[in-house]
Amino acid sequence: MPHYEPWSDERARAVIDEFTHLEGPLMPMLHAVQETFGHVPDAVVPMLAEKLNVSRAEVHGVVTFYHDFRHEPAGRHVLKLCRAEACQAAGGDALAEHAEHKLGCKLGETTADGRVTVEPIYCLGLCATAPSAMLDGRIVARLNERRLDALIAEAQS
Amino acid sequence: MPIRIYVPKDACAIACGADEVAEAIAAVSLVRNEPVEIVRNGSRGMLWLEPMIEVVTTDGRIAYGPVEAGDVEGLFAAGFLTGADHALRIGKPEEHPFLAKQTRLTFARCGIIDPASYEDYRAHGGYRGLERALTLGPAGIIEEVKTSGLRGRGGAGFPTAIKWKTVADAKGDQKYIVCNADEGDSGTFADRMIMEGDPFELIEGMTIAGIAVGATKGYVYTRSEYPHAIWAMEKAVEVARANGMLGANIAGSPYSFDMEVRMGAGAYVCGEETALLDSLEGKRGTVRAKPPLPAHKGLFQKPTVINNVLSLTAVPHILADGGQFYADFGMGRSRGTMPIQIAGNVKFGGLFETAFGITLGELVNDIGGGTATGKPVKAAQVGGPLGAYVPTWQFDLPFDYESFAAKDALIGHGGIVVFDESSDLAKMARFAMEFCSVESCGKCTPCRIGSTRGVELMDKIIAGERVTANLATLTDLCQTMKLGSLCALGGFTPYPVLSALNHFPEDFGAPPRVVLEAAE
Numbered sequence: 001m002p003h004y005e006p007w008s009d010e011r012a013r014a015v016i017d018e019f020t021h022l023e024g025p026l027m028p029m030l031h032a033v034q035e036t037f038g039h040v041p042d043a044v045v046p047m048l049a050e051k052l053n054v055s056r057a058e059v060h061g062v063v064t065f066y067h068d069f070r071h072e073p074a075g076r077h078v079l080k081l082c083r084a085e086a087c088q089a090a091g092g093d094a095l096a097e098h099a100e101h102k103l104g105c106k107l108g109e110t111t112a113d114g115r116v117t118v119e120p121i122y123c124l125g126l127c128a129t130a131p132s133a134m135l136d137g138r139i140v141a142r143l144n145e146r147r148l149d150a151l152i153a154e155a156q157s
Numbered sequence: 158m159p160i161r162i163y164v165p166k167d168a169c170a171i172a173c174g175a176d177e178v179a180e181a182i183a184a185v186s187l188v189r190n191e192p193v194e195i196v197r198n199g200s201r202g203m204l205w206l207e208p209m210i211e212v213v214t215t216d217g218r219i220a221y222g223p224v225e226a227g228d229v230e231g232l233f234a235a236g237f238l239t240g241a242d243h244a245l246r247i248g249k250p251e252e253h254p255f256l257a258k259q260t261r262l263t264f265a266r267c268g269i270i271d272p273a274s275y276e277d278y279r280a281h282g283g284y285r286g287l288e289r290a291l292t293l294g295p296a297g298i299i300e301e302v303k304t305s306g307l308r309g310r311g312g313a314g315f316p317t318a319i320k321w322k323t324v325a326d327a328k329g330d331q332k333y334i335v336c337n338a339d340e341g342d343s344g345t346f347a348d349r350m351i352m353e354g355d356p357f358e359l360i361e362g363m364t365i366a367g368i369a370v371g372a373t374k375g376y377v378y379t380r381s382e383y384p385h386a387i388w389a390m391e392k393a394v395e396v397a398r399a400n401g402m403l404g405a406n407i408a409g410s411p412y413s414f415d416m417e418v419r420m421g422a423g424a425y426v427c428g429e430e431t432a433l434l435d436s437l438e439g440k441r442g443t444v445r446a447k448p449p450l451p452a453h454k455g456l457f458q459k460p461t462v463i464n465n466v467l468s469l470t471a472v473p474h475i476l477a478d479g480g481q482f483y484a485d486f487g488m489g490r491s492r493g494t495m496p497i498q499i500a501g502n503v504k505f506g507g508l509f510e511t512a513f514g515i516t517l518g519e520l521v522n523d524i525g526g527g528t529a530t531g532k533p534v535k536a537a538q539v540g541g542p543l544g545a546y547v548p549t550w551q552f553d554l555p556f557d558y559e560s561f562a563a564k565d566a567l568i569g570h571g572g573i574v575v576f577d578e579s580s581d582l583a584k585m586a587r588f589a590m591e592f593c594s595v596e597s598c599g600k601c602t603p604c605r606i607g608s609t610r611g612v613e614l615m616d617k618i619i620a621g622e623r624v625t626a627n628l629a630t631l632t633d634l635c636q637t638m639k640l641g642s643l644c645a646l647g648g649f650t651p652y653p654v655l656s657a658l659n660h661f662p663e664d665f666g667a668p669p670r671v672v673l674e675a676a677e
Binding site: 084 | 168169171172173204205207340341342343344345346348349380381382383384385417419420421422423424425436437438439440441442457498499500501502503506507508529538542572574575576577580585588592
């Protein structure tokens with residue numbers, strides 16, 4: 001289970017400063033902010049804007065463009081199910097429905113108890129051993145109902 | 158002497174349990190006091206056999222697979238350390254028909270060497286291309302790439318040498334080599350495999366490109382969905398730098414080149430080259446209008462070569478063995494080899510590198526073994542989410558840029574996703590539109606609005622609402638998207654939609670079509 005730090009202005013500035021020497025540093029900065037705090041809080045937007053000498057709107061535009069960057073923290077565990085064509089061809093639709101039913105929430109949502117966020121992902125590059133999933137960064141291929149149930153149980157524990 | 162065992166750390170092998178297998182081997186070897194040395198290699202590409210482990214015996218490498226952690230005790234007991242028989246024994250991997258039938262140039266080392274070892278890379282012919290490149294100089298390198306006939310392996314098939322020549326001739330105080338490793342197409346994993354299994358090859362290819370065009374800085378832009386590939390690339394960059402193969406005065410030459418690995422953030426459209434450049438610059442991944450070409454005004458408005466992983470990894474071989482050697486493979490204007498990826502509902506899925514010209518039917522049925530479910534094949538989607546659904550009656554189609562284009566299909570990045578007869582292609586057509594609507598960068602209207610209208614139309618068609626009229630509107634909409642979109646996302650989404658409709662109208666509630674193709 002990933003551990004994230006509580007928000008702190010000072011810590012956020014330190015994280016951002018690690019990347020100032022790069023060309024085009026905004027994406028690495030945003031990734032680092034999310035890795036540290038679990039999401040990209042609004043408070044970081046003016047900091048980045050000032051650091052990079054761009055408008056807040058521009059930073060906001062970048063943050064909201066990319067699927068990876070979360071505005072709110074996710075559940076304690078994040079289960080991503082591949083919903084791309086190769087996984088669909090190998091029975092991924094039924095597994096996604098099964099997960100939604102079992103967790104009681106739709107893809108893209110978090111369970112009411114805040115334990116599990118379940119999301120679609122479009123291709124893990126494991127297309128020859130489809131369907132695939134990722135639980136908190138751990139990849140699993142040859143997914144079937146039994147394996148999916150085990151992943152869900154692990155995420156709910 | 159400990160016995161060497163290769164356990165892949167390719168993401169696919171790991172997802173199938175390779176880490177647990179490696180741990181089990183280490184644990185059992187301790188208990189049994191039979192010392193082993195575990196090397197984590199890339200994958201050989203026979204992915205239905207992963208995790209496929211290989212034991213180094215006096216008779217060469219002997220493979221076993223697919224191995225689960227629970228099999229390890231039994232393997233030791235059977236004497237697998239000497240290559241003994243076992244239910245999972247495959248024999249010599251290179252003699253397996255799936256590998257024996259291939260022509261491996263780009264993937265020659267993948268699965269054989271330790272991807273983190275510079276020495277291993279050298280011992281297996283690595284950096285021979287760079288050494289020759291240094292003797293040829295920039296113009297000589299470009300000439301060699303021209304002779305090879307290499308075309309962009311990302312999908313567009315643009316001649317690589319022309320792109321390089323344009324950047325070489327462009328004026329600029331700083332030039333860049335950008336590697337497009339944003340392999341977002343479902344059914345493709347060749348970029349991931351080579352970055353995990355032979356990352357130095359990509360470094361060597363980018364370095365040669367840098368020397369050819371006068372670029373001193375390179376970026377590999379890859380996906381956040383590929384953490385293992387990122388680790389492998391970053392490790393290799395570090396090792397190459399430590400060995401003087403990146404940085405100032407590469408291998409003692411007057412040329413300097415260094416590179417960085419950058420990670421996207423889940424936007425499919427960033428696989429489009431100009432959106433990728435904007436993303437690298439720290440902007441929204443919005444497609445740029447061309448001209449100016451990236452070759453003139455690319456990354457940070459500087460002259461930039463942007464090539465796919467598979468184009469750049471072909472380069473070391475072209476330089477090492479000569480352009481003509483490479484050009485002697487293939488058919489028509491498609492020269493050399495193509496790492497083809499067989500995936501989806503298929504029995505023997507994996508990486509199959511071969512000369513252009515092999516038919517789709519051979520790939521799906523003979524090599525892929527048909528569907529995993531055992532049901533008849535309905536269609537194969539070739540070239541990712543923007544590729545056409547090719548029906549079985551067109552499976553005599555040879556793998557070649559022009560042959561596919563003539564059938565309103567594309568080979569794209571070489572991914573084949575197999576579907577069995579239970580698939581509903583109207584649903585897949587709807588998915589293609591939905592995917593485009595979610596991933597559209599929003600810059601051009603046909604893509605941004607057309608895809609949303611496309612989803613609405615597909616919903617009506619699937620619900621049986623005014624099917625004939627709505628299909629006519631859908632066809633018209635596809636035409637607009639195809640001709641009016643700024644990039645391939647909006648421009649190619651009509652391929653899966655129209656191919657599904659044309660070949661399988663019955664899935665859309667229209668009368669089945671007599672197969673016209675058969676009469677040709």
